[in-house]
Amino acid sequence: MANNIIISSLLHLFLIIITALSLPFLAKKPIDLPPIISIELIQITDKTSIPYAPKAKKIIEEIKKKEKEKLVSEQAPPKKVKKEKPDAIPLPDQQKNIVKKPEEDKQNPEKIDDEIKQVSEFEKEELFDPNNIAALIDKSKEETAEMIKSDNKITQSQRKSVISSGLTLNEEDALKAQIFGCWSIPLGLPYNENLLVRIKLNLKPDGTIINSEILDHARMNKPGQGFYKVLAESALRAIRLCQPLRVPTTGYERWKEIQLNFDAREMLQG
Amino acid sequence: MKKIIFLIYVCLFIFNWGKAWSLIEVDITRGNLNPLPLAVSPLSVDQNSREKFKDLLKLDDIGLEISKVVENNLRQSGLFNPLDQKAFLQKPDIAHIKPRFEDWALIKAQALITGEVKIVEEKLRVEFRLWDVLAGKEIMALAFTTVSENWRRVGHIITDKVYQRLTGEKGYFDTRIIYVAEEGLKTSRIKKLAIMDQDGYNTKYLTLGNELVLTPRFNPTNQMVTYLSYFKNLPRVYLLDIETGIQEVVGDFPGMTFAPRFSPNGKKIIMSFAKDGNSDIYTMDLESREVEKITNHPSIDTSPSYSPDGKYICFNSDRSGYQQIYVMRSDGSKVKRISFGNGLYGTPVWSPRGDLIAFTKLHKGKFYIGVMRTDGTGERLLTENYYQEAPSWSPNGRVLIFYRETKSDSAGKGFSAKLWSIDLTGYNERMVKTETDASDPSWSSLLTD
Amino acid sequence: MNLNKIFRNTLLVISASILLSACAVKTTGKMQGDVYTGKDTVEYLASGVPDRVFFATNETVLTTASRETLRKQASWLRKNSKINVVLEGHADERGTREYNLALGERRANAAKDYLMTYGISGNRISVISYGKERPVDSGSNPLAWSKNRRSVTVKAN
Numbered sequence: 001m002a003n004n005i006i007i008s009s010l011l012h013l014f015l016i017i018i019t020a021l022s023l024p025f026l027a028k029k030p031i032d033l034p035p036i037i038s039i040e041l042i043q044i045t046d047k048t049s050i051p052y053a054p055k056a057k058k059i060i061e062e063i064k065k066k067e068k069e070k071l072v073s074e075q076a077p078p079k080k081v082k083k084e085k086p087d088a089i090p091l092p093d094q095q096k097n098i099v100k101k102p103e104e105d106k107q108n109p110e111k112i113d114d115e116i117k118q119v120s121e122f123e124k125e126e127l128f129d130p131n132n133i134a135a136l137i138d139k140s141k142e143e144t145a146e147m148i149k150s151d152n153k154i155t156q157s158q159r160k161s162v163i164s165s166g167l168t169l170n171e172e173d174a175l176k177a178q179i180f181g182c183w184s185i186p187l188g189l190p191y192n193e194n195l196l197v198r199i200k201l202n203l204k205p206d207g208t209i210i211n212s213e214i215l216d217h218a219r220m221n222k223p224g225q226g227f228y229k230v231l232a233e234s235a236l237r238a239i240r241l242c243q244p245l246r247v248p249t250t251g252y253e254r255w256k257e258i259q260l261n262f263d264a265r266e267m268l269q270g
Numbered sequence: 271m272k273k274i275i276f277l278i279y280v281c282l283f284i285f286n287w288g289k290a291w292s293l294i295e296v297d298i299t300r301g302n303l304n305p306l307p308l309a310v311s312p313l314s315v316d317q318n319s320r321e322k323f324k325d326l327l328k329l330d331d332i333g334l335e336i337s338k339v340v341e342n343n344l345r346q347s348g349l350f351n352p353l354d355q356k357a358f359l360q361k362p363d364i365a366h367i368k369p370r371f372e373d374w375a376l377i378k379a380q381a382l383i384t385g386e387v388k389i390v391e392e393k394l395r396v397e398f399r400l401w402d403v404l405a406g407k408e409i410m411a412l413a414f415t416t417v418s419e420n421w422r423r424v425g426h427i428i429t430d431k432v433y434q435r436l437t438g439e440k441g442y443f444d445t446r447i448i449y450v451a452e453e454g455l456k457t458s459r460i461k462k463l464a465i466m467d468q469d470g471y472n473t474k475y476l477t478l479g480n481e482l483v484l485t486p487r488f489n490p491t492n493q494m495v496t497y498l499s500y501f502k503n504l505p506r507v508y509l510l511d512i513e514t515g516i517q518e519v520v521g522d523f524p525g526m527t528f529a530p531r532f533s534p535n536g537k538k539i540i541m542s543f544a545k546d547g548n549s550d551i552y553t554m555d556l557e558s559r560e561v562e563k564i565t566n567h568p569s570i571d572t573s574p575s576y577s578p579d580g581k582y583i584c585f586n587s588d589r590s591g592y593q594q595i596y597v598m599r600s601d602g603s604k605v606k607r608i609s610f611g612n613g614l615y616g617t618p619v620w621s622p623r624g625d626l627i628a629f630t631k632l633h634k635g636k637f638y639i640g641v642m643r644t645d646g647t648g649e650r651l652l653t654e655n656y657y658q659e660a661p662s663w664s665p666n667g668r669v670l671i672f673y674r675e676t677k678s679d680s681a682g683k684g685f686s687a688k689l690w691s692i693d694l695t696g697y698n699e700r701m702v703k704t705e706t707d708a709s710d711p712s713w714s715s716l717l718t719d
Numbered sequence: 720m721n722l723n724k725i726f727r728n729t730l731l732v733i734s735a736s737i738l739l740s741a742c743a744v745k746t747t748g749k750m751q752g753d754v755y756t757g758k759d760t761v762e763y764l765a766s767g768v769p770d771r772v773f774f775a776t777n778e779t780v781l782t783t784a785s786r787e788t789l790r791k792q793a794s795w796l797r798k799n800s801k802i803n804v805v806l807e808g809h810a811d812e813r814g815t816r817e818y819n820l821a822l823g824e825r826r827a828n829a830a831k832d833y834l835m836t837y838g839i840s841g842n843r844i845s846v847i848s849y850g851k852e853r854p855v856d857s858g859s860n861p862l863a864w865s866k867n868r869r870s871v872t873v874k875a876n
Contacts, residue, residue: 166294175296183301184380187349187695188437188668200293230438233402233409237380238301240404259295266299456857482852484816498820503847505820526824526848529817542821544848547779547828549821570821586818592777593818614777616815630815656859659815675812682857710816 167255171248178246183238185264186230197232197262199239205252207244212236215259235262305351306436307378309403310344312337312355313385313396314363322389326418333362333387336396339425340383340432342469343443347433347669348698353379366399371406379403383432394418398428400435410435422471427718442664443468446714447671448486448495449689451475452707456682463497465512468713470703476510485529485660485710489536492714496520496530496539507541509556521554521561529572534580540564542572551585551602564602575619575627576600577644584608584618584627584644595629597644608646617660620644622715623667626694630659630672639672641694652696665715668694671702673709754782755865760855764872768795771871772830776811776864779825781833789830792872793837803875806830808848809855811864816850823848830870845875 167175189195198215214220214236220229239245239260247255313333315323323332337355344350358365359373366384374382385398397413412431416424423444430441451464451473461483463476476495477483482505486497495510499517507520507530521527523543530541537556542549551565551574564583565571570593573586584597595609595618609615613633620627621641631638631651637658640651658674671691678685687709689702702711749757755773762770770792772785781789796802808827810819827846835841856863 167296172296176298176300179296179298180300181302183298184306185301185303186306186437187303188439227438230436233405235298237402237404238298241380255294257293259293261295261297263297263299264301267301267303457854459852482849484852505847525846526820528820542817544821544824547825547832549824570818570825572821573815573817586815588818593815614814616818632814635813657812677859678857680856680858680860680863685857685859 167248174246178242179238179260182242183262184234185267186234187268189227189231189264189268193227195228195231195264197228197235199232199235199260199262201239201245201258201260203245203247203256203258205247205256207247209239209243209245212239231262231264235260238262305345305349306380307351307353308344308381308383309353309358309374309377309379310337310341310355311358311360311365311382311384312362313387313398314361314366315387319387319389323387323394323418327421329421332394332421333385336385336387336421336425336428337383339422339469340429343426343429344432346469346700348693348700349433349437353377366397369401369403371401371403374401374403381432381436383428385428389418390415394421394424396424396428398431400432422467423717426467426469430716430718439668440666440716442666442669442713442716444717445665446488446492446717447689447702447711448476448488448714449673449704449708449711450483450486451704452687452709453479456678456685463495463510464704464706464708466704473705476512476515485712487531487712488714489532490534490715491536492717494532494536496532496541498528498530507539509539521552521559523552527552529574531575533576534578540574540576540583542574551583564600565598565605566602573617577620578622578624582620582644584620586616586618593632595627595642595646597627608642608644609649610646611649619661619663621663621667622665626667628661628663628670630661639670639692641670650696652692652694653690653699658690660710662712664691664713670694671711671713673711675709749862750865751782753861753865754784755862755868756784757866760866760869764792764874765795768792770873771869773865774826774868774870776813776868777822779822779829781829785830786833789833790837793834793839796834796839796843801876803843803845805873805875806844806846807853807871807873808846809853809867809869809871810851811867812851812854812859813864814851819850820848823850826868826870830872 166172200213200215202210202212204210214232217232219225220232312331313336315331315333320331323329329335341352341355344352357377359376360370362384363386365382366386369382369384380403382401382403383398384401385396388395393415394417395413395415398411399408400410401407402409410431412428414424414427426444429443433439433441433443445468446465447468448463448465451462452459453462454460459482460479462479463483463486464473465476466473477499481502482500484498486495488495493512495512497508497510498505499508501508505526505528506523507527508517509520510517520530520539520541524545526544527541528544530539532539533553538553539556540551540553543552548568549570549572550563550567551571553562553564554560555562564574565585565587567587567589569587569589571585571587571589574583575585576583581600582597583600584595586593587596588594589596590607593614593616594607595615596605596607598605608627609629611631611633613631615629615631617630618627619629625643626641627644628639628641631640636654637656638651639653639658639661640649642649652670655674656677658672661670661672663670669691671689673687674690675687676684687707689704689708689711690699691702692699702708749755749759752775754775758769760771764770768791769788772781772788774780774785775782792804796804806827808823808825808830810822810826814822824846827848831841831844831846834844851867854863854867855869856866
């Protein structure tokens with residue numbers, strides 16, 4: 001057997017040498033090719049391995065963050081939310097925002113004016129009229145008033161913590177499937193930012209919503225959080241559109257309060 | 271053994287105990303990517319204004335016309351589904367004051383746009399509101415005044431504001447496209463510079479077609495255009511002031527200059543200069559007229575494009591033997607190849623967001639428009655065709671416009687060149703309407719911010 | 720068994736070499752490889768002096784036939800010393816516009832360099848690239864493209 005192998009390999013070697021010598025045309029190609037390929041491979045791995053590592057890191061960090069968030073919300077929702085309340089009721093904030101708006105509007109026309117003058121052959125002037133601001137301010141007062149009301153409700157109901165063991169898989173799937181259908185994901189959102197919107201709902205036994213609260217809604221009105229606001233609004237629209245929610249027929253105490261975590265990253269990345 | 275079982279019990283107990291106090295959480299990680307259904311109510315016009323607009327603009331109902339502009343823009347974006355106006359239950363004037371949200375929810379509208387147009391001191395005054403139908407509240411209200419000839423732009427500005435409010439991203443509707451209008455036989459095409467609104471209206475021709483013109487590009491303020499002209503059979507990069515119509519040659523090069531683009535601050539033009547069979551990349555400062563050689567390599571270096579911060583340049587080079595994409599510092603140092611996939615790569619363009627580079631790829635006889643990250647990773651091909659190239663970004667970095675040519679027989683039959691746009695996601699591929707055949711599109715920045 | 724193996728390997732080598740030889744340059748009518756060799760579009764500067772040379776895809780190297788044509792042009796130019804020429808470089812439509820402009824320029828310069836090595840002064844030769852803008856054949860097929868990958872010598876005066 002050993003002999004056979006030796007003879008075989010010798011003959012093979014012989015054959016290879018003969019082909020290499022007698023067919024230089026053939027031999028050259030295989031010799032030429034590997035270096036080219038390997039050079040490219042090295043470059044590719046150089047390229048890809050660098051960004052891959054941070055990517056993995058990011059994912060790990062994200063998971064860690066998520067875990068932290070979950071811990072926080074699981075352990076101390078009543079206290080935390082309560083604390084948030086006073087700052088979160090954005091009475092002064094919101095009004096400021098809305099009062100600011102007209103100012104921005106006022107600035108706008110000037111900008112428009114300048115730029116259009118530069119561009120123009122088509123137009124000479126453009127002005128802005130901030131007349132209809134009064135209506136806006138009135139509106140905002142109504143809104144904030146409503147918000148206070150709903151906030152109060154939530155804090156009251158939060159005091160009675162409900163003993164529950166969560167939804168069954170089937171129940172959860174039914175609810176998810178329903179909301180998946182209602183939620184139009186705003187496609188302009190960046191997928192690489194932490195945009196998780198957590199909404200707490202108080203439900204009636206038939207699945208209609210008594211009220212809804214965005215858990216970190218202080219973030220909504222912060223500057224530079226435009227995307228968060230857009231996502232939060234889309235989530236609220238989804239819930240309203242889905243009303244009444246597909247809730248289990250039994251065990252109202254279990255699910256009369258429920259938290260929905262809206263996370264579009266998976267969809268936006270794909 | 272018993273200890274372990276005990277431990278498990280303890281664990282289970284703690285676990286359950288924790289759960290007992292917790293709120294039920296449901297993770298919503300999926301939704302639909304269907305365009306958002308919304309209603310664009312015709313803007314209301316009072317009788318007096320209506321008559322005046324009729325005289326001024328020859329439009330029967332300017333409110334309806336503006337709403338059509340908005341509706342068309344939103345539909346073209348692929349992110350919105352404007353509902354049929356025939357289904358609307360409420361009249362425009364009443365809807366603008368106090369919409370009956372139940373009526374709008376009934377036709378499945380999630381948002382509603384209402385408005386009012388008036389003549390105020392011989393000018394067009396528009397006021398519009400965006401309503402969240404499901405929440406039953408107003409989420410935006412704006413008003414502005416302009417000359418009445420600008421009525422289409424009014425529609426575009428409204429779209430930009432609505433788009434931004436609902437997507438979180440700036441719009442791209444009050445913009446223009448400069449392109450090359452083409453006519454005639456393939457062997458002797460007549461080409462003119464043309465400019466139009468982003469939606470294909472208001473086309474104006476900037477050159478007469480006496481000489482070949484190619485690759486026009488806007489400067490950041492949309493006032494100037496740089497392009498290649500074969501004026502007097504000397505292919506050179508030119509600079510054109512759109513407002514005054516004044517043109518001038520860029521620099522004094524003893525040979526062909528081509529592939530021009532502005533730097534992000536608009537102060538320089540970057541381009542290729544070909545001499546003795548070798549093309550290198552040069553910049554010229556428009557104020558000091560100083561010329562700087564950026565690449566120095568005995569290969570073809572062309573199609574340069576700055577990163578939005580002006581610190582880097584991506585360009586096309588065949589120094590490896592074939593056309594590939596490279597990135598370097600803006601002074602020409604640290605040249606690095608970034609394209610490594612199969613096939614040839616050309617026309618790299620840096621996205622206005624800075625995170626991506628769009629390109630044309632030629633592989634196995636097919637042309638692709640694609641994007642990759644600026645380090646060359648994450649290559650994504652958006653569209654495949656017989657021939658297409660030269661992508662240009664919308665100012666918000668969301669949409670690419672490019673041109674596509676069709677096959678022809680030996681008599682040149684079947685040949686056409688058209689502009690197309692596609693979303694960064696690879697969805698929503700659409701032909702952009704032009705009066706003639708068209709190529710080499712370049713997207714302006716927003717005309718109003 | 721060993722003999723069998725060797726036999727099989729030899730067969731493999733032989734069949735592989737046959738396959739490879741099949742890959743070698745194909746000559747189909749008016750093209751050699753993908754360089755145009757026909758006369759359809761060719762015009763003449765003088766009797767027996769073709770005005771253009773053709774190139775392979777993405778190539779700027781002059782073929783043997785091209786060099787012969789250019790030598791004829793050079794001797795014609797030497798005889799007619801008052802004539803100046805423009806070399807027009809062209810590319811086919813299967814490339815990006817900007818790169819093709821550079822490619823056309825390089826092709827025309829390849830021709831120019833060759834004329835200069837045969838004693839024609841660089842002052843008498845100017846170069847212009849049309850990239851893919853001025854095809855001579857409108858077709859979208861390999862033959863049409865091969866006709867369009869060209870450098871054409873045109874009298875300038």
